[in-house]
Amino acid sequence: MNLPPHTASSGAARSTAAGTLADPDTPFAVVDAHRMRRNIDRLATRADGLAVALRPHVKTAKSLGVAAFLHHGTPGPITVSTLAEAEAFADGGYTDITYAVGIDPHKLPRVLALLARGVTLRVLLDSAEQAESVARASRRAGLPVPTQIEIDCDGHRGGLKADAPELVEIGRILHDAGCLDGVLTHAGESYFAYTAEEQRLAAKNERDTAVAAAERLRAAGLPVATVSVGSTPTAHAAEDLTGVTELRAGNYVFFDLVMAGLGVCELDDLALSVVVTVIGHRPEYGWLVTDGGWMAMSRDRGTSVQAQDQGYGLVADLDGNLVPGLVMTAASQEHGTLTARDGADLPDLPVGTRLRILPNHACATAAQHRGYHVIDGTRGTDTAPEIEDFWTRVTGW
Template sequence: MSATSSLSALPTPSLLLDERKMLANIARLRDRPALAGVALRPHLKTAKSVEVARRVLAGGNGPATVSTLREAEVFFAAGIRDILYAVGIAPQKLPRVAALRAAGCDLTVLLDSIEQADAVVAASAAAGAPIPALIEIDCDGHRGGLPADDPQIIEIGRRLHTGALLHGVLTHAGESYGVLGAAAHAAFAERERHAAVSAATRLREHGLPCPIVSVGSTPTAFAATDLDGVTEVRAGVYMFFDLVMAGIEACRVEDIALSVLTTVIGHQRDRGWILVDAGWMALSRDRGTAAQTVDQGYGVVSDIDGNVLPDLIVTAANQEHGVIALRAGSTAGLPAMPVGTRLRILPNHACATAGQHGAYEVIPAEPGAPLVHWPRFGGW
């Protein structure tokens, strides 16, 4: 039985992954000429899957980025050794970091304060081995990090260099998710590069090492044209993409590799509603496209073969019910969809939707091959 025909046998809701699209997305970034000579450190927070990691990582074993220590532990157990934990370190987590490093994992932490640096120094002394850390640089006011010219960067660097291991600097242009088009994303890519390289230069001018200069987000990774002074680029959601990325023109809707399989369970014909068994527990509550030019509700509706149905979106979501209707202003007719019809919903935010599920039902890249089941995990 082929993969597409066996979709009708799956329970719903189920999380579908189109391997052919995923591999094309991975290759698109990997093969960018602008990244030649720069390491690619994919972020595995979206995937949370060993099988996906084996396909996205160079040689299947790293380097990699994670957002939880649970991810670091699972991926290290699968043979991935070079891991960056790219969330500001909490002191209480440092014993787990030290345990991973003692087991042979080359795990690096992230920080942006003297308090965190002192905690890393203390943990290094307790472990009898230095813990490497990157200093987070704020390039766009998005979230954490220090401005590239902040005097604290030098003091943090000195403390790490003396009592732990100063590995370098990192920045993330999270605000690139809020602008439209390649030119705007390229401008953010340059902000990333300039901030990280400037901070690295200041550290070196003060006699401190800075071997790693790490930048990245999915929009900027695809738009960067100048990576002079950068040693590595990070990106994560690009392997799957989603409607938010399509809405800012980082990809096309047809590039989205992830969808939720659902079944029509009823109608409210006088309201123009089609009811399905995928609510926010399957789709997530993420409404990331609400602030974009085109609001995609809780997801775009496709038929069972993945063909987008004109102007059909999930307009409302209860816990286990989704409401499909025509988007506001549409002149299209509501299609006839009998109870039992199978549909696929493209997600607003791949990370959030995938996080609602325990596994991927994979449509293999090989034509005619049967579905494959890839487990995914959660936790912190």
């Protein structure tokens, strides 16, 4: 077991055990490993049913400890959002990695260094100028950089439309250098698909667009090995992925209030929370004050555009049971404000009471922490849940 500093309260007589959620100084992030494994199994089963490979995006947890559960304990295919992740996961034995952010040519030396180590690291691009850079770097190194062309299926951010005139030209530049691997798209707008039907349509559109782009390249005589799609909402809504070779999703390992608001998961699937302590009372304003502010939760307010705005997060007790009506409604750097809504009474929680805050956006909240204290949510306890492990996060770029 690998424990961070200040995990055990120095006042307590304790052996080498990690203790319980009552022990580390707050705030700190907790992963409920039972819920996490259930979330991972759910999507793995879906991908099997859809006959596509699953390439989880590790950008949410950024943790080898979490990733160990993605492919039954062995390093399998993953997606990363930074080269720092690619390097850390390569060090951990992962050899099949897609770096799913449009490549900055300045970063190609680090890509080539990973390829030279035997890691299959794929990069992404959507312009001829990037393709020329990749082709040039590959020829110079004598090492073709496997490359996917980013396709825009919903106007979310980067990518080419499937019918863009440049698509075939880019494919040819890559193919001539031995670099063309395939196409990739991400239905980022599915985060705003508020019904199951809209999510199914987003998944169909994501699949149709990627396959159409692949077919255009193939019709031009360019081989397309990989047709990659995915986002957490569409991965859980897709009904037919014919022509798709792999599915990506990241958030699903933890889920969060945004995903619960979309109906992609239930509140009791949320595997990440932040333990905070009550440090004050402001009865005149109807507030409880905690030591968990935006530094612990992030500034993410993803639910603010949903039907039910969940503030900075819902509040649970240390065992994970929601405290009815209690919401974290404001945050400063190291202070959180909890208020009651829907006519609920503000509960009587003395200074020192520990609570768990369920986040809007797991990716953003997780990024505020060095790692995760891990509990096994299946065990009933009379005392606070026991800490089983500590999983560190990869940081930086």
